[in-house]
Amino acid sequence: MRRNRQAKLSKKAYLKTVEVMIAIVFAFTFLLYFLPKFAGVQNVEKSENVLKHLEHDNVFRDFVISNTGCINKTDNSSVISQIEEYLPDVYDYRFCINDRIYDLPPKKVLIDTVFIAGNLSDYSPSVVRLYYWIG
Numbered sequence: 001m002r003r004n005r006q007a008k009l010s011k012k013a014y015l016k017t018v019e020v021m022i023a024i025v026f027a028f029t030f031l032l033y034f035l036p037k038f039a040g041v042q043n044v045e046k047s048e049n050v051l052k053h054l055e056h057d058n059v060f061r062d063f064v065i066s067n068t069g070c071i072n073k074t075d076n077s078s079v080i081s082q083i084e085e086y087l088p089d090v091y092d093y094r095f096c097i098n099d100r101i102y103d104l105p106p107k108k109v110l111i112d113t114v115f116i117a118g119n120l121s122d123y124s125p126s127v128v129r130l131y132y133w134i135g
Contacts, residue, residue, distance in 0.1 A: 050086040051114040051130055057082065064116050065124045070096040083130065092135030098126050107133045 054060045063079050112130040
């Protein structure tokens with residue numbers, strides 16, 4: 001009788017161990033499958049602070065002082081190459097000086113804004129906005 005009881009307890013212990021191992025496998029499978037998907041989205045759609053890098057560049061400041069309106073990624077302009085140095089290729093964008101745009105794509109649009117008062121010789125305040133989104 002005693003031997004029979006010990007065998008039952010041994011079986012129960014073995015089954016509990018198997019249960020715990022299955023639970024660990026399910027937990028790791030969940031973590032490995034779902035977590036990388038969430039991390040990937042957050043890393044791509046982060047603010048790049050492009051204008052923060054450019055606001056002290058004299059060529060950029062001169063361009064802002066002498067121009068107004070919006071420029072698209074496809075336009076041929078000297079400021080486009082400067083923006084593309086800091087903005088990854090996955091983004092489409094519009095760059096606006098003293099202007100706002102309202103016909104943006106129905107996507108998550110990030111905006112960098114900087115106020116430029118002018119350069120050393122010319123006071124010409126301008127608000128510069130860079131609208132960018134994953135294209």
